[in-house]
Amino acid sequence: MSTGVIIILIVIVAFVVIAAAVLMTLRARRGPGGQHLKRRFGPEYDRAVARHDGDAKAAERELAERVDRHGSLRERSLEPAQREQYEARWTAAQERFVDSPREAVAEADRLLAELAGARGFPDGGQYEEQLAALSVHHADHVHGYRRVHRVAHAGVGVGGDGGQAADGRAGTEEMREAMVEARALFEDLVSPARHRAESRTSVVKPAVRSNGGPSHARGHHMPWGFNRRHAKGS
Known part of the structure; x- marks a missing residue:
């Protein structure tokens, strides 16, 4: 063989x-493929595609960037006392909804921001970044x-039973x-990781009431099957 x-x-x-090295680099930069992102983000994938007017590639780039920024985040555990405080506050917000829907929703919004921060997600003052991080680790419920x-920032409209008021603000329903x-x-956030699968499939029983008053017993939640007439407009 000649030289x-x-x-x-x-x-x-x-x-x-x-050429193989270049292809591998480009693939790594693109991040996870579409099928992987669909499995990881579930309904959040479809929402991202809808926000990009059906452009799946643009949505996948956005979701892959979220994974790059927040995929390595490790959630902190809550102390039992912290967990009880958050549960008590959420129950109180649910009970408050009956008479003051607007204030209850605002409290729920604040509570989720604080709870996510306590679990190690970006501070609630960085709402968009906190939401992006939550979507990577809690895509099913974010x-x-x-x-x-x-809804909390839209306020409440006139006519408490309406889905949305004429001025675009949120109604009670x-x-x-x-x-x-x-x-x-x-x-998802308040429960220990080992109990999440069980809590997602468990049936929450209505809170027991005595003498007409709401129950604050540990582990009980207000029943959320109430219909429109249970909540007063504000």
């Missing part, structure tokens, strides 16, 4: 090696936080639905 042929073969091999935050959806994320 010229050997040189050509070396050049070809070097070109193939360089929309509840997004919804309750939006929309606030109730937001609270119900947000509760799933709250339970």
